[in-house]
Amino acid sequence: MPLDASRNSLVLPILGLLADRPAHAYDLAGRLRERCGHLPVTRSTVATLLKSMARAGLVSAREPGRVGNRPPRTVYETTEAGVAGFHRKVEDGLRDSPAASMDFVLAVGYAGVLPAEDAATILEQRAARLATTAEVPGRGPLEAGYWQGLVSAEIAWISALAGRIRAGEDVWDENPGPVPSTANA
Template identity: 55%
Template sequence: MPLDASRNSLVLPMLGLLVEQPAHAYDLTRRLRERYGAAVATRSTVTSLLKALDRAGLLSARPPERSGNRPPRTTYELTDTGVAEFRQRVETGLRDTPVASTDFVMAVAYLAILPADQAGSVLDDRADRLDRELAELRAQPDGVPEAHMLEVAYWRTVVAAEVAWIRTLARRIRSHDIDWPGSAPTS
């Protein structure tokens, strides 16, 4: 785990799950594993991250409660600062992460935390940045056989596919084709 726990890749999905409902470490670990099978989430890591996020003021711990014969469990919920940090992390993950990265996928998972207009704008910014990256990938160096540049052709396809998907998603959000939380279609 990084020395700065807030940089751990599990923080964004943890905050996202806590937006949905407060949870204790065991429950949060289970939900992370169920929803994000590829995420390596141990209870000890989740517990450490929860404590670090609590110390940072992003979470607030409820007094421990006992359920049946189980040991007492501390339930955590997001503070207003935690919700603001979560929104910022989603926006940053959408705008600045590398193409086809897990960090981008995690940010997309929680895109609906942003207002529809902001979500569309952030997606447009990402697509514009990727268009510039794609333009730089288009030139094949003189004298280099195509067989030695297959990875560039592959990467151009991946970047182009992500740009197309992002532009379609932004259009669908703006046209209210996707039922967006907190917004109603205008008549």
């Protein structure tokens, strides 16, 4: 996994967690493991990314502070550029990430930071784009079938989520769950 602020998938959830409250690398690593257990998260990766993000102007570091007998820890917080970058990464992840990608999974987790109308529109555009790529010529029957099933499931889930958003449902703090299969209907 890349350790620079422009290409690492952990940057989006780090910015999201720092938008909630400033934190040090140890705290962020623990919170990332809870939220993104499907990603490899180590304290050293988080610390390295935070330094890279600080160099990129996405976060700023406070003077290291000590709590009790613990060693001094640097606390990080988002900058204005970091907040703007966070929103941009959410939009880009929803709109432009490849089908069945971790970048989409992470972006959809933070889609609630966007205005509902924008989120629904971006999701609908994604579903339309994916529909044009669901068939992958030149691949063997087994893998083509798997890919088509995967993309079809993503399209169905995205379309259902966009519909729920447009209907005014509060979908941001819940697990909307899988979309029921229509294959046996």
